[in-house]
Amino acid sequence: MGSRQREERHGPIDGLAVSGSQVPAGREVSVDLVLEAVHGGVMATGAVRAPWVAECRRCLGVARGEVEAQVRELFEPDPHQPVEDDTYPLTGDQLDLQPLARDAVLLELPLAPLCTEGCLGLCPTCGANLNQGRCACPAAGGDPRWGALDVLRGQGD
Numbered sequence: 001m002g003s004r005q006r007e008e009r010h011g012p013i014d015g016l017a018v019s020g021s022q023v024p025a026g027r028e029v030s031v032d033l034v035l036e037a038v039h040g041g042v043m044a045t046g047a048v049r050a051p052w053v054a055e056c057r058r059c060l061g062v063a064r065g066e067v068e069a070q071v072r073e074l075f076e077p078d079p080h081q082p083v084e085d086d087t088y089p090l091t092g093d094q095l096d097l098q099p100l101a102r103d104a105v106l107l108e109l110p111l112a113p114l115c116t117e118g119c120l121g122l123c124p125t126c127g128a129n130l131n132q133g134r135c136a137c138p139a140a141g142g143d144p145r146w147g148a149l150d151v152l153r154g155q156g157d
Contacts, residue, residue, distance in 0.1 A: 004036045013050075013102055021054040021109040029101050033071070041076040041090055044097070048104040054113040058121035059129050063113040069104035 009031045016023035023029065033046035048069045056063040075090040088100055120130035128135035142150060 004034055006032075006034050007097075008032050009097055013098060013105070016050065016102065016105050016109070018106055018109045019111045021052050021111070021113050023050045023105060023109075024053050027051050029105060031097050031101050033097070035095070038074070041074050041087070042095060043072065043074055044095070044100060045072045047071065048101050050101075050105045052109055052113075054110065056115040056119055057112045058119040059115060059131055060122065061115045061119075061129070061131070063110075063115040065110070065113075067105060067108035067110075069108045071100060071104050073100050 010028045012026050013023070013029050014025065016029070027050070029048065029050040031046070031048050033044045036043045036045070048071055049066060051064065051066050053062065053064045055061070074087045075095055076087045077090040088096070115131075122128065123130055123135040123137055125137040126135050128137075
């Protein structure tokens with residue numbers, strides 16, 4: 001078993017965005033890791049956290065939150081025989097944690113963000129935000145494509 005060391009780092013990483021979700025420019029990404037020397041490399045185990053902001057998929061309002069990714073990644077010193085995407089490079093005694101943090105955050109950013117779990121969205125007729133109250137549109141009738149089934153349940157004509 002190799003030596004262990006705990007490291008915490010904080011700093012902004014530009015360009016963290018996927019499918020409309022993004023880490024706001026200038027906001028810090030936090031990395032809290034235990035680094036352990038293993039077989040000539042370094043195993044990094046811990047968590048990466050970052051705030052995110054996006055447009056709600058239902059009401060188009062602002063959605064925000066924080067992602068937290070658990071990581072366990074190996075940094076290896078041999079750049080001549082890289083195993084693509086399986087390890088990160090170890091240059092001398094320096095670890096560049098930015099690629100690890102970038103990958104972890106991008107994988108955790110929500111693809112279909114919601115402002116709240118119970119978001120009611122927009123009225124399909126008038127576009128009113130239903131989270132702010134009912135709209136003036138008349139209640140929609142049943143979908144006519146299901147009419148035959150309504151008859152079977154005794155709800156038809």
